[in-house]
Amino acid sequence: MSEEKKNTEEFVITGESLIAKVKELIAEGNVRRVIIKNSKDETLIELPLTIGVVGIALAPVLAAVGAIAALVTECKIIVERK
Secondary structure, rough: OOOOOOOOEEEEOOOOHHHHHHHHHHOOOOOEEEEEOOOOOOOOEEEEOOOOOOOOHHHHHHHHHHHHHHHEEEEEEEEEEO
């Protein structure tokens, strides 16, 4: 059984730029999971992303991220890459 090495990054951003950052990360293509946490370090949403997620399949994901962006002033994005 082969083990995949996971690489994580964290970004602290404002709610206003949340959607743009998530779109940017999805466009990179090597992101496996995106976790969005609030300023109290509570997980708001965890988005598993697969290579096959494109086009219309992204609409519900971006709608959920947009709803979160409207509620938070500052959040942390944790990005898990393969």
